[in-house]
Amino acid sequence: MKALVYRGPGKKQLEEMPKPTLRDPTDAVVRVIKTTICGTDLHILKGDLPSVAVGRILGHEGIGVVEAAGSGVTRFNQGDRVLISCITACAKCEYCRRGMPSHCEQGGWILGNTIDGTQAEFVRIPFADTSLYPLPEGADEDAMVMLSDILPTGYECGVLNGGVKPGDTVAIIGAGPVGLSALLTTQFFTPARIIVIDLDANRLEVAKQFGATATINSTDGQAVEKVMAMTDGKGVDVAIEAVGIAATFGICQEIVGAGGHIANIGVHGASVTLHLEKLWSQNITITTRLVDAVTTPLLLKTVMAGKLQPKQLITHHFALSDILKAYDTFGNAGRERVLKVILKNE
């Protein structure tokens, strides 16, 4: 089968690879219908993630059809249309039982990381019963792909961890796909104001269309001052960090109000300075989280009820066989005005 393979820092190839087979009784093999590319895949390609071995098939998002199910799989049968979660959950370990399958002893984020992933014609899914979801009747396929990772990430790490409440003032720093996912799902809780901060004018325009009540282009370095002015000097109730660098985490610390929350989503490659000399007395909460994807059933309900339109996040479509081109486009997000791409296995 065709698959996108990591060949070391800076190198990727569309290769012919052996089709995966069932290995454990709890495995399923899924024929991929649609998949996508994640910002994390770009990080991998830069060589930032040592856990990813050379030769690995990338990708941790997608929908498909069950091609084969192991003897221990009880909830899925061949032919079932499924949503693939980016998080593999054994459902048995201490962490899964605590509702934290991101740290599953045998799972977690392993697809396209420590085992082969979804940017291929087929993918093996361990613990299929608790790592796949049935695609609801009539669900839009493209929309469903957004539920593999990006929407639960924005929702769990940003919105839920941020404790967004009706009437709140929320700031989202970073209007990439994950930040925009937080923007869409923060509206589940009816904040009074949502301020989105980014350097990219196009993405800020998108943020407005997605429900931001204000946007700030931080190119001029005045984002903090602007937020404080908008909030009468009190700061925001919730600051969602969706970039992953020291500068944006620094903005969060400066704009969070007393009693407020900083919810970190960004993948950080370096430490940051935490201003405890100021914040020790400010009654704030800072959270970090690798997505657990435990809210996927809830998100499915909101999508099927028309309360969430994940398709808004999709800007480009490619055939899976054009994945190298898709990577080029996605890698130039600013110029290409890309949010998320859909790759179709035709």
Add this chain to the structure above:
Amino acid sequence: MKALVYRGPGKKQLEEMPKPTLRDPTDAVVRVIKTTICGTDLHILKGDLPSVAVGRILGHEGIGVVEAAGSGVTRFNQGDRVLISCITACAKCEYCRRGMPSHCEQGGWILGNTIDGTQAEFVRIPFADTSLYPLPEGADEDAMVMLSDILPTGYECGVLNGGVKPGDTVAIIGAGPVGLSALLTTQFFTPARIIVIDLDANRLEVAKQFGATATINSTDGQAVEKVMAMTDGKGVDVAIEAVGIAATFGICQEIVGAGGHIANIGVHGASVTLHLEKLWSQNITITTRLVDAVTTPLLLKTVMAGKLQPKQLITHHFALSDILKAYDTFGNAGRERVLKVILKNE
């Protein structure tokens, strides 16, 4: 001044009464600009509430202008435009400190109950600093009147106590003003489905316009069967009781799913049968609550942000001097298609 006075069961009069004066340093006297009539006022007039003495001025909702403020009032001055909360809070007692001013040792629901109320040209408000709210600049007066009682009641007793979450299925039994307030504010949390049940076709029509995803006219006694059919036999996540009789509380018990919530708002005049022989093992939660009105600041924010349109609840306008006519109209809610009336002190 003119005031609507309770003269014993079945009797009310628009009378000339002495204008209230400051009694305690923490009092304010407010000139009423607009007020309204509550279903509770009808209960009082039937003689159902022995706490209400003959001679009492009724009414516990409204907006106005501070006419005089006691020496202990620090947050309001003469001339300030204010929202009057139905709950008077001393802010000092054990209950107020627990966030439960409904049970304030010196306050709680006293306006138009144990002290004179708002259906008058002037009203004395004890503990003014913590029982009044500044009217925000540019706020719609009629909308604000809905924040005195009805919206916090629907929100706190129904929605918050019900623990509504994104993706939930919520049933609201009773589409009167309070049930509709729960309907409006339950949407703060983006449930997937909101089923409204009532006997009145007009009110169900209103419920649809207000965001109900399904309505059930329970005239045929089939409401339970219909809800169970809609939910694949699982029942609802949250059942909000907004009537106050055994039959509707009974419906809640039959439609609540395992792990679900019954949030009682209704004022009950008699005991009900609780089917613990069925429910003991169903992991349900039942809550009751006299509104605390602690969410008024939050509701003000959502109104000012355009996330909540309380004006939708208002169907009729009268001059305060026409209050007897307003009571007639409000008392025939079904025929007159009344939700809430506004009485203006001209």
Add this chain to the structure above:
Amino acid sequence: MKALVYRGPGKKQLEEMPKPTLRDPTDAVVRVIKTTICGTDLHILKGDLPSVAVGRILGHEGIGVVEAAGSGVTRFNQGDRVLISCITACAKCEYCRRGMPSHCEQGGWILGNTIDGTQAEFVRIPFADTSLYPLPEGADEDAMVMLSDILPTGYECGVLNGGVKPGDTVAIIGAGPVGLSALLTTQFFTPARIIVIDLDANRLEVAKQFGATATINSTDGQAVEKVMAMTDGKGVDVAIEAVGIAATFGICQEIVGAGGHIANIGVHGASVTLHLEKLWSQNITITTRLVDAVTTPLLLKTVMAGKLQPKQLITHHFALSDILKAYDTFGNAGRERVLKVILKNE
């Protein structure tokens, strides 16, 4: 093998039954080391539970050794010493994922109910990976048997659902094994006062030894008055119902203070009267729950840390072959001063 078999209302026999075998890949067969009798078993023998078929082996508590494990069992091997949970959890269904395996679509309370139970030399445990727990090194066997059902029941249904907080006043109505389990575990949260109410002087004596700060013998019908006197007329913060009849649930309604909780544990055979005409305005919460046994890992930790001594609950020991005699003793709890019995499979 020998097993205690239900032979219809009023009838039980110690019979020779076929040894269970693995049926599904996720099954384990466990050789029972120790088991016990539950009040629920007495209910079954009265014929109160139609779900229990004639011919069923009773019992849903115990510890043992894994005799055989199915191919899908990954966390246990032959020879492992295990704690058997009264709740069987598939870990995959909607309810298990919501943390509510009491309502597991394929499990829940099935042992000694809809499938054969633990009052036998061997028992088949479905979904063994998530329905058994490894016995910690050095754990006291008798103590562990109390963790199958009774302690999670008292803790989850009574203490957690009651929301016990430091400084609270807690009343426990019913000092049987489950009420005493609530008494032991309510002390996890350091309430200021724990009042235990029962009709049995001996059990009240035990309650005192177990940490009750006051006991009330309700034989004289004055329990409500006494509790109100003890609480300056304010009532209790948490009332835990551990009997399951209308009279005791009625006491809970009368003694719960404004803002308080009633946590029902009792198995009710008939409906009760709920005094909403009084309680609608009292801001109370009533909960019901079939134990989920999701706190078993936590309870294991507290036992191993010496913070909980479940052995206190055990008053009598028998050989499994003497189970009929054990039932006689347990059935005369008052006269025999029995709390829990241990049956040893020798």
Add this chain to the structure above:
Amino acid sequence: MKALVYRGPGKKQLEEMPKPTLRDPTDAVVRVIKTTICGTDLHILKGDLPSVAVGRILGHEGIGVVEAAGSGVTRFNQGDRVLISCITACAKCEYCRRGMPSHCEQGGWILGNTIDGTQAEFVRIPFADTSLYPLPEGADEDAMVMLSDILPTGYECGVLNGGVKPGDTVAIIGAGPVGLSALLTTQFFTPARIIVIDLDANRLEVAKQFGATATINSTDGQAVEKVMAMTDGKGVDVAIEAVGIAATFGICQEIVGAGGHIANIGVHGASVTLHLEKLWSQNITITTRLVDAVTTPLLLKTVMAGKLQPKQLITHHFALSDILKAYDTFGNAGRERVLKVILKNE
């Protein structure tokens, strides 16, 4: 009257100062019976807190007798024995209503900071109704002084913010008075293990007597390794920082387990390094808090119920007139084996 006055960095004097008088109607003047010295007072004396003006009377803890009460004080009368809270709460502002009087617009921590404090014969207490507590009948005076600041600080900032649960493993870094207060109150929630880390052998000995299940002397720089060994490499559920320097906050980051909490109590004078490059995916929560002292009523209940013995924290007694000597002793905590001192106004 005599008072301890701040005379600039490094300088303090016991001076004759004018007796305070009522200024606002909500004030009380309290004759101090007992007070104490806080680590924060030492910080002030070093000149670290610019908010403290030269000439300020220090001290924010103590008990006393109401000498005079303003016309707006309704809950206290002359002669009432009271506990003085370190936090002054107006009870009316947005922050007080959110349960966060630490940030009260007119109060917060002002005693011995921006207004004169308790290390004097008399002290003026603004907003007396909500900043004083009646001393319970029979309460131990010395114990009560510990409830002004240190116990609510350990409990709110450390234990509650840390979310300590039964069965948890808790680490407390710093065994000074505040760390020990966290140690005493963390036991309200029955953690399985409490590991206390400090450099001072004496304080670690005290920690053991106070309920630590393990202590680590971090002099050898091996604290992290030792904690990880004790927890099978998983780290702790809750790490409570009670020192306020980068090194100890760094230990917290290294020992916190996935899904765990870091609760900062320490007053930090400089920023720290936050290792988001490691922690971004560890699902942790970091909290900061200036004590709100909203749990004082709860703590009073636990003390009166004998569940908490704050007297354990007191090692030395002085007359108020010997306060300079008391400062000397307190300032040499290690050598003098001081925890808290009591100063009596004789």
